[in-house]
Amino acid sequence: MSGGWKLVDSWVPFLLSILLGIPLASLGLLIAGIVLAGYERLSTSFFLNGPSFDPDKAGIMPALVGSMWVVGLGMAIAIPLGVATAVYLTEYVGSKRVSSIILFNVNNLAGVPSVVYGLVALSIVGYQLGLGRSIATGAIALAFLVLPIIVVSTVEAIREIPVSQRLGAYALGASRLQVVLHVVLRQALPSILTGSILAVSRALGEAAPILVISGLIFVREPPSSPLDEFTALPLQIFNWITRPQAEFKELAAAAIIVLLLLLLALNSLAIYLRARLQARLPG
Amino acid sequence: MPYKTLKAEERAANMGIFKASASGIVLETVDLTVYYNGRKVLDKVNAVFHENRITAIIGPSGSGKSSLLRSLNRLNDLIPGARVEGRVYYRGTDIYSKEVDVYSLRAKIGMVFQKPNPFPMSIYDNVAFGLRVNGVRDENMIEKRVEEALRLAALWDEVKDRLYDNAYTLSIGQQQRLIIARALAVEPDVLLLDEPTSSLDPISTSKIEEVLARLKERYTIVIVTHDLGQARRLSDHTIVLMPDKSGTGRLIEQGPTRRVFEDPINEKTRTYISRSLGLL
Amino acid sequence: MTVIVYTLVSESIPFFREVSPGEFVLGREWSALFSEKKFGTLPLLTGTFLTASIGLLIAATLGLGSAIYLSEYASPRLRKAVKPVLELLAGIPTVVYGYFALTMITPFLRENVFHEMSVHNALAAGIALGIMITPMIASISEDALYSVPESLRHGAYALGARRYQVVFKIVVPAAMPGIIASFVLALARAVGETMIVTIAAGFRPVLTLNPLEPIQTLTAFIAQASTGDNPYGTIEYRSLFAVGLYLFLIVMVLNTIGLAVSRKYSSRFGGAG
Numbered sequence: 053m054s055g056g057w058k059l060v061d062s063w064v065p066f067l068l069s070i071l072l073g074i075p076l077a078s079l080g081l082l083i084a085g086i087v088l089a090g091y092e093r094l095s096t097s098f099f100l101n102g103p104s105f106d107p108d109k110a111g112i113m114p115a116l117v118g119s120m121w122v123v124g125l126g127m128a129i130a131i132p133l134g135v136a137t138a139v140y141l142t143e144y145v146g147s148k149r150v151s152s153i154i155l156f157n158v159n160n161l162a163g164v165p166s167v168v169y170g171l172v173a174l175s176i177v178g179y180q181l182g183l184g185r186s187i188a189t190g191a192i193a194l195a196f197l198v199l200p201i202i203v204v205s206t207v208e209a210i211r212e213i214p215v216s217q218r219l220g221a222y223a224l225g226a227s228r229l230q231v232v233l234h235v236v237l238r239q240a241l242p243s244i245l246t247g248s249i250l251a252v253s254r255a256l257g258e259a260a261p262i263l264v265i266s267g268l269i270f271v272r273e274p275p276s277s278p279l280d281e282f283t284a285l286p287l288q289i290f291n292w293i294t295r296p297q298a299e300f301k302e303l304a305a306a307a308i309i310v311l312l313l314l315l316l317a318l319n320s321l322a323i324y325l326r327a328r329l330q331a332r333l334p335g
Numbered sequence: 336m337p338y339k340t341l342k343a344e345e346r347a348a349n350m351g352i353f354k355a356s357a358s359g360i361v362l363e364t365v366d367l368t369v370y371y372n373g374r375k376v377l378d379k380v381n382a383v384f385h386e387n388r389i390t391a392i393i394g395p396s397g398s399g400k401s402s403l404l405r406s407l408n409r410l411n412d413l414i415p416g417a418r419v420e421g422r423v424y425y426r427g428t429d430i431y432s433k434e435v436d437v438y439s440l441r442a443k444i445g446m447v448f449q450k451p452n453p454f455p456m457s458i459y460d461n462v463a464f465g466l467r468v469n470g471v472r473d474e475n476m477i478e479k480r481v482e483e484a485l486r487l488a489a490l491w492d493e494v495k496d497r498l499y500d501n502a503y504t505l506s507i508g509q510q511q512r513l514i515i516a517r518a519l520a521v522e523p524d525v526l527l528l529d530e531p532t533s534s535l536d537p538i539s540t541s542k543i544e545e546v547l548a549r550l551k552e553r554y555t556i557v558i559v560t561h562d563l564g565q566a567r568r569l570s571d572h573t574i575v576l577m578p579d580k581s582g583t584g585r586l587i588e589q590g591p592t593r594r595v596f597e598d599p600i601n602e603k604t605r606t607y608i609s610r611s612l613g614l615l
Numbered sequence: 616m617t618v619i620v621y622t623l624v625s626e627s628i629p630f631f632r633e634v635s636p637g638e639f640v641l642g643r644e645w646s647a648l649f650s651e652k653k654f655g656t657l658p659l660l661t662g663t664f665l666t667a668s669i670g671l672l673i674a675a676t677l678g679l680g681s682a683i684y685l686s687e688y689a690s691p692r693l694r695k696a697v698k699p700v701l702e703l704l705a706g707i708p709t710v711v712y713g714y715f716a717l718t719m720i721t722p723f724l725r726e727n728v729f730h731e732m733s734v735h736n737a738l739a740a741g742i743a744l745g746i747m748i749t750p751m752i753a754s755i756s757e758d759a760l761y762s763v764p765e766s767l768r769h770g771a772y773a774l775g776a777r778r779y780q781v782v783f784k785i786v787v788p789a790a791m792p793g794i795i796a797s798f799v800l801a802l803a804r805a806v807g808e809t810m811i812v813t814i815a816a817g818f819r820p821v822l823t824l825n826p827l828e829p830i831q832t833l834t835a836f837i838a839q840a841s842t843g844d845n846p847y848g849t850i851e852y853r854s855l856f857a858v859g860l861y862l863f864l865i866v867m868v869l870n871t872i873g874l875a876v877s878r879k880y881s882s883r884f885g886g887a888g
Binding site for chain 3: 064070071074076082164170260293304305312319
Binding site for chain 3: 408413439465
């Protein structure tokens with residue numbers, strides 16, 4: 053009666069582990085394939101040149117610079133806005149109902165497809181406000197895209213701070229603002245930082261909203277002001293992938309390697325910082 | 336098989352069990368010692384459980400009562416960090432030996448827990464579950480046994496018209512009887528109950544006590560309880576566990592219930608009982 | 616949030632003055648950017664759902680299987696080691712998945728299995744989509760499985776059930792609402808995804824269910840229309856927003872369903888019924 057099922061019972065974990073293994077193996081395949089394809093194209097000229105019709109002369113410089121501009125500007129908007137929202141939510145809003153409505157909205161924002169952010173930014177900022185298909189527009193789109201990440205990680209960090217800390221500060225006569233700035237934000241800093249870094253890595257990799265806003269133009273020079281047209285690294289990758297020639301696919305692979313390395317560096321930084329800063333704070 | 340009866344009688348003499356009242360011994364532990372993550376929770380417990388009798392295990396919290404129970408159906412195996420030393424004999428076989436199929440063992444030694452834990456399915460399917468996982472395929476037989484089990488658990492009349500309702504729609508007292516029915520459906524030999532009525536109101540409690548009193552004709556019952564009144568009312572034999580200074584549980588007394596309560600051998604038993612009953 | 620809705624709607628209204636909503640939703644031909652314009656989105660819709668469904672199928676199998684394995688069978692050490700790697704999968708930019716689909720999945724399939732397959736096709740895109748959303752399903756489902764109370768498992772073991780019986784007959788059904796929620800949310804994500812389908816699935820808005828042919832999704836159209844020159848105010852420009860609005864509504868509905876199911880789940884194990 054029970055004998056036959058011993059067999060099934062031992063097969064099950066084996067089969068399941070195969071299911072687990074497939075995505076993991078794909079990851080490995082993917083990375084291996086990319087590295088093999090793109091490795092040879094990595095050279096200093098690759099980094100210094102702009103795109104060109106000649107694959108041997110093409111490079112990612114304007115795209116890299118563009119990415120830094122748009123992500124940098126975007127974060128400059130998103131971080132203060134996100135932290136302020138989070139602080140407002142946790143410290144200043146009394147009723148649970150209001151805060152849960154706001155949080156609900158923030159979470160919903162996280163589910164919006166990234167293209168839509170691009171569309172909305174294009175319409176409002178680009179056209180209504182007249183900023184055009186520029187870095188500024190892109191930055192705003194990215195800012196709202198990553199806003200939920202920052203808000204949620206900050207809110208969680210703030211919630212973990214024991215009430216006793218705040219009570220202690222109030223008891224010494226601190227005003228609300230002072231408590232917020234010196235006690236709350238100080239302790240939430242590590243999480244805000246790591247949240248920001250994660251947001252940056254998300255923003256760096258997003259091509260869709262950038263595509264919508266900037267179009268697929270041939271950008272030769274790196275941008276010099278927020279109102280310039282631009283391209284970004286993921287978009288450049290997209291551009292090259294869609295070219296029929298095999299060489300451009302190799303270029304795309306090389307650019308992907310750069311992108312992935314950047315992301316790897318960022319995420320490692322986040323992990324390292326979290327560990328480091330956590331150790332310095334009181335238990 | 337009258338295995339080890341001699342040794343049991345020797346021990347029984349030491350513990351003061353009168354030979355006359357001993358029926359066959361179905362389960363016994365020999366120097367059972369249990370560790371959880373290195374901490375010793377039970378030390379060298381030598382307990383006997385008699386056929387067709389109700390044996391109560393009493394003692395303050397932390398004395399290892401549940402651990403003892405869980406060692407009897409090897410549910411301890413599922414707890415990471417649990418280690419068992421010593422032996423447990425079920426009708427003469429060491430249940431921890433390699434040849435024993437633990438799954439059939441658990442069908443023979445059933446367990447009811449403190450908080451009812453019905454599966455998220457219908458009442459009928461809950462009771463049928465044990466049968467199905469143990470290979471019974473004949474739907475007619477399943478139907479018969481489900482009804483039998485529910486009758487034995489005194490639940491049939493209350494649910495016969497809604498067998499396919501979700502089990503969670505029952506009251507908590509009914510759920511606990513459902514769990515008993517579920518355990519009975521696989522026709523066990525022994526029924527272990529871990530504080531089965533501590534989550535229930537007095538009325539449901541007395542209903543279940545009635546059920547257990549009737550069930551002992553067919554089954555051997557072991558019940559852990561912190562309600563001494565219940566132990567006294569229900570059980571034929573009582574085992575007393577007590578934590579020592581280091582928190583390890585030890586068996587300090589066992590014997591016919593009347594004697595344990597009225598004329599305990601161990602001073603600690605006397606203190607425990609009078610203190611607990613005095614509070615009521 | 617409201618800003619988004621407002622914008623999408625306001626930009627779309629002039630569009631809908633020219634094209635009836637009925638035709639938009641049900642029409643079968645889409646040629647918005649050509650000289651002879653037709654605005655039936657059904658081909659785009661089927662393109663979207665074709666790729667998203669393939670993705671969901673793959674992700675549901677891989678993700679749920681992984682979740683069950685990690686939650687019920689794997690050692691804590693293995694779980695600790697594997698989970699970050701799965702998270703890694705989720706963090707890879709979607710352009711990279713698009714690259715994967717076009718340069719690795721498609722050639723492989725064309726050479727070894729489907730010799731008739733075209734370079735742009737829905738299957739490769741669907742596969743890449745599936746791998747991308749697998750971590751999402753795996754993580755949410757694993758949480759759901761993990762939170763099934765231990766007492767339920769013990770109750771089943773106490774009746775003599777074997778491990779796979781406990782897992783598949785008790786734990787998985789108990790976690791079902793959470794698992795379903797993960798499916799729905801993952802589907803929403805797949806529907807809204809742009810780059811993978813733009814790169815790998817194609818630009819041919821045709822009503823077909825054949826995954827070996829090129830199709831175009833809602834998102835790919837938005838991508839395509841953005842790259843061209845569609846001045847502000849033209850009907851092409853507005854069609855961009857109409858499609859965007861449509862996409863947004865679909866995704867939001869899916870997300871709401873998913874969140875509702877998962878909320879219903881969290882109240883399940885409280886109390887007797």
